[in-house]
Amino acid sequence: MEYFAQQLINGVALGSIYGLIAIGYTMVYGIVGMINFAHGDIFMIGGFIALISFLIFVSIGLTAVPVILLLVLLVAMATTALYGWTIERIAYRPLRQSFRLAPMLSAIGMSFVLGNFAQVSQGAQVKPVPPIITGGLTLFESNNFAVQLSNVQIIVVVTTVVLLTIFSFIVARTRLGRDMRACAQDQTMAALLGVDTDRTISMTFVIGAALAAVAGVMYLLYYGVVDFYMGFIAGIKAFTAAVLGGIGSLPGAMLGGLAIGLIETFWSAYFSIEYKDVAAFSILIVVLIFMPTGILGRPEIEKV
Amino acid sequence: MNGPSDAILEVTHLSMRFGGIVAVGDLSFSAERGKITALIGPNGAGKTTVFNCITGFYKPTAGMLQLTHADGKTFLLERLFDYRISKLAKVARTFQNIRLFAGMTLLENLLVAQHNMLMRASGMTFLGLIGAPAFTSAERRAIDLARYWLDRMHLLDRADEAAGNLAYGDQRRLEIARAMCSEPALLCLDEPAAGLNARESGALNELLLAIRADHGTSILLIEHDMSVVMEISDHVVVLDHGVKIADGTPEHVRNDPKVVAAYLGVADEATAVAVMEGQR
Amino acid sequence: MATDTAAPISVRPTPALNVGFVFKRACISALIAFGMFALMIGVRTEAGGTSAQLVYWTRFEELAAIVAAVFVGSIVVELLRHRFRHFEPANLVPRALEGPLATIRRLIAPALLGFTVLIPVIFYDQRYVLDLSILVLTYVMLGWGLNVVVGLAGLLDLGYVAFYAVGAYSYALLATTFDLSFWICLPLAGILAAFWGVLLGFPVLRLRGDYLAIVTLAFGEIIRLILINWQTVTGGPNGITGIPRPTFFGIPFTAADDGFAAVFGIEFSATHRIIFLFYLILALALLTNWVTIRLRRLPIGRAWEALREDEIACRSLGINTTTTKLTAFAVGAMFGGFAGAFFATRQGFISPESFSFLESAFILAIVVLGGMGSQLGVALAAVAMIGGFELFRGLEQYRMLVFGMAMVLMMVWRPRGLVGHRDPTVFLQHKTAISSSLVKEGHG
Known part of the structure; x- marks a missing residue:
């Protein structure tokens, strides 16, 4: 029971990170209708930026952890937003009217570029950082097993909730959100009605990348390591989360993220840690077969 | 009747x-x-x-x-x-x-319609792969049927063009020809x-x-x-x-007030009858 | 209005190059590049020595160089764009040349094949060329195999390497545990791969487009993870070693008395085996090609292409889309399995590392660059891609960077591939190539 509760906490924290990445996939898919394969690597870049800026802030003598954390978040979000914008501009925008395979291959190419770029510029080794935030609460203890809620976990979940609230507000209430929803429905019509679709799509990539950066920071806090290869697997899992929740649906992406996080944690805890990724991918296949529209997705009626 | x-x-x-x-x-x-x-x-x-x-x-x-x-x-x-x-x-x-299969020729479109017959003749592909005579003759018959329908539709001289290149009216006729090739x-x-x-x-x-x-x-x-x-x-x-x-019958339907009401979108049958009277 | 329509297009006034605009653009590009690279390139981190402590140092020269490069690059791109703004690839070939060009095009394939057959004769003592040719032919074969699934049936498969892996491991396990010969293992490997193809195909039949792509990708990863983790059977990350080398129908390529050289009364040379491998993969590749060309002209192949064009119309014509898709998966997987078995016997050693997602992406890129559905295009693309990779051999660590950029540029420049037309499978009077703009890419 205690073990179960502990895994539940771990799963929710991990799921929050996946959920943040999944939002980027789901938004881009909803608007442009493509899988942004490079998104996982943007998350990875976000992790690296967080690591580097953290080192710099510490070495220039900043000591207040909340200040450092906030600054690192801002720097990471701003930098990866640039990456998101540039990638859309270079690799996707020229292909918007092209045939369907083209943007997908272009995205795969971009994913390789980013992965290799990080490897070349920062080296291939895994980069560890000392624990930045330590400590936590012991929720309860019995049978010599303490159920702990670490401060990192609290920060991860709280940050996710706060960002999700802000983001939901943007989509539901602001002009940009309205434009985004209009583009998702019908790009041509939105353009005819005066929506700047180019700008809206760019902003979608920027926001998605910024959220991925947050996920990168959280990942660094949570695991204390980054490496150039972490984007690929995390990306596929986050995409699984987006599909599981129903692609195009924002709450769905978060829900899917939590589900994947929990499945992975429990699988590792109770079955085998080696096959945790196999479990996640199998879930993806099973979900797509039996529930192609996901948990919160709208069913698609085949037009004849 | x-x-x-x-x-x-x-x-x-x-x-x-x-x-x-x-x-x-x-x-x-x-x-x-x-x-x-x-x-x-x-x-x-x-x-x-x-x-x-x-x-x-x-x-x-x-x-x-x-x-x-x-x-x-x-x-x-x-x-x-x-x-x-x-x-x-x-x-x-x-x-x-x-x-239509836009990227395939007119002839190919009509052969796809005869898929099941040809599939049987090709011994589920295996006989066809080695070029068995039974399949060759079946394919010739299939092409003849396609030729017949292309001719009926006045499309014979365009048999080797892509279906996507046809004008709208021709595409409609080709689609009918394709349906007829499956001998319905x-x-x-x-x-x-x-x-x-x-x-x-x-x-x-x-x-x-x-x-x-x-x-x-x-x-x-x-x-x-x-x-x-x-x-x-x-x-x-x-x-x-x-x-x-x-x-x-067409006659019967044409004079049915309910039909006229549905097509004109008027409120009730009485109005429709009035409209029809007015037309005459 | 009247003057507008009367004026020839070439008289349109050339807009002057706006220097200020170009400069502004270049500045913005440089600024963005600075933002992107300031931390990633400007600062280098390293886990320092024995302690877990990270150290970092700055690389401002590199950062400045790259920002300057982006600035100059932006200006160059703008100038090129201005210079070639009326440039259309379609106008590249004058009309008068099109006839002779078509003849040349028809001669490319036989000429290429003739040259390929002669490679071992011409380059007999150049081991490097022979090895490279074998590699190219392996990818040609894989490209042709995937072409059945992606190019003909229009089913996007991002996990093709799984079948390559199944073929390789099937051969390795059958040959090392049961001591079966290559010629028995080869068909078995193909059949096993085809079986896996059907196994994957069955559940994903209802999926379309991107969903199919992501599920096949996941499937490929699952196979790889199982190969890594199922240590007792697959040897885990260390793979399988000591896979039997190929024999000339039972005669080994050794210096021994019953070896190939002794039996045929020629001087022993290690090259014999390489040449045998060369002709083996050439034969396998040609078999793939022959079967694919034959299948295209059979009802099943036509059904694949029809499926790519319009699945709903197929169903209305009584075509069983389920079996049609499954056969496409099975045939493609079978060729992948053959190629895998060949890979295993050539290397003598296999490990999961050879079967990563990168391989799938590489094969898919070959198919797409070749022009989907075109056999010749796929062969040319394989030559171009491997050749390109070899060119960057010296820059080993930048390989993926270059490959990724090439993929992006390729898609932007020529999304329809090198050979941009489709050959009809049957004709009444004359064969006319169909422009690729009409050919669909499938939704599955």
Whole structure:
């Protein structure tokens, strides 16, 4: 029971990170209708930026952890937003009217570029950082097993909730959100009605990348390591989360993220840690077969 | 009139619901063998939904669709899996938004329609792979049939062009030719005259009458063009909001106040009668 | 209006190059590049020595260089764009040349094949060329195999490498545990791969487009993870070693008395085996090609292409889309399995590392660059891609960077591939190539 509760906490924290990445996939898919394969690597870049800026802030003598954390978040979000914008501009925008395979291959190419770029510029080794935030609460203890809620976990979940609230507000209430929803429905019509679709799509990539950066920071806090290869697997899992929740649906992406996080944690805890990724991918296949529209997705009626 | 026993298609109590929306509600009608039956009605009346139920793209919520071949073999279409309706029950169809294989030539389009025959002849591919004579001759026959239909449609000299390059009217005719290449017992045409000019739709009338006369194919068509419907149909079924409101000869239907009311969108039958009186 | 239509297009006034605009653009590009690279390139981190402590140092020269490069690059791109703004690839070939060009095009394939057959004769003592040719032919074969699934049937498969892996491991396990010969293992490997193809195909039949792509990708990863983790059977990350080398129908390529050289009374040379491998993969590749070309002209192949064009119309014509898709998966997987078995016998050693997602992407890129559905295009693309990779051999660590950029540029420049037309499978009077703009790419 205690073990179960502990895994539940771990799963929710991990799921929050996946959920943040999944939002980027789901938004881009909803608007442009493509899988942004490079998104996982943007998350990875976000992790690296967080690591580097953290080192710099510490070495220039900043000591207040909340200040450092906030600054690192801002720097990471701003930098990866640039990456998101540039990638859309270079690799996707020229292909918007092209045939369907083209943007997908272009995205795969971009994913390789980013992965290799990080490897070349920062080296291939895994980069560890000392624990930045330590400590936590012991929720309860019995049978010599303490159920702990670490401060990192609290920060991860709280940050996710706060960002999700802000983001939901943007989509539901602001002009940009309205434009985004209009583009998702019908790009041509939105353009005819005066929506700047180019700008809206760019902003979608920027926001998605910024959220991925947050996920990168959280990942660094949570695991204390980054490496150039972490984007690929995390990306596929986050995409699984987006599909599981129903692609195009924002709450769905978060829900899917939590589900994947929990499945992975429990699988590792109770079955085998080696096959945790196999479990996640199998879930993806099973979900797509039996529930192609996901948990919160709208069913698609085949037009004849 | 023949007795009801000579119906090729009998639709009884067909209903189709999408969520809470009733697209077709308790529809019954029958199509006679060797006759042209028209299904008409205002936009959104549920005509294409009926077609999709008949050709297996939708599973009806309720009801029975019975198809009887000339040799007495019957098929319950609602129980057949989509592609088997064409394969076994011999129902072919065209689509409202033309669905040709645009990147393939006209000839290839017509050969794809003879897939099942050719597949058998090629011994499920294995005999064909080694070039067995049985397959070669079957393929020659298939090409001859395709040639016949291309000729009928005045498309023979364009046989080797891509279907996507054809003009709109030609594409419509090619789609009918493709459906006929599968040698159907019942041909379902979804708005074959849509987008055609007066001359073309006149030619379409003749074509459909000729298909019926030469091949004895029963035809079920959805049409908005009243000149087509009234000239060639033997029997007209009128739908409105998923419900049958009239059923009979073109003459009979034309004078039905309910039909006029549905088409003009007036409030009730009395007004429709008044409108009709005024026209005369 | 009237003057507008009368004026020939070439008289349209050339807009002057706006220097200020170009400069502004270049500045913005440089600024963005600075933002992107300031931390990633400007600062280098390293786990320092024995302690877990990270150290970092700055690389401002590199940062400045790259920002300057982006600035200059932006200006160059703008100038090129201005210079070639009326440039259309379609106008590249004058009309008068099109006839002779078509003849040349028809001669490319036989000429290429003739040259390929002669490679071992011409380059007999150049081991490097022979090895490279074998590699190219392996990818040609893989490309042709995937072409059945992606190019003909229009089913996007991002996990093709799984079947390559199944073929390789099937051969390795069968040959090392049961001591079966290559010629028995080869068909078995193909059949096993085809079986896996059907196994994957069955559940994913209802999926379309991107969903199919992601599920096949996941499937490929699952196979790889199982190969890594199922240590007792697959040897885990260390793979399988000591896979039997190929024999000339039972005669080994050794210096021994019963070896190939002794039996045929020629002097022993290690090259014999390489040449045998060369002709083996050439034969396998040609078999793939022959079967694919034959299948295209059979009803099943036509059904694949029809499926790519319009699945709903296929169903209305009585085509069983389920079996049609499954056969496409099975045939493609079978060729992948053959190639895998060949890979295993050539290397003598296999490990999961050879079967990563990168391989799938590489093969898919070959198919797409070749022009989907075109056999010749795929062969040319394989030559171009491997050749390109070899060119960057010296820059080993930048390989993926270059490959990724090439993929992006390729898609932007020529999304329809090198050979942009489709050959009809049957004709009444004359064969006319169909422009690829009409050919669909499938939705599955």
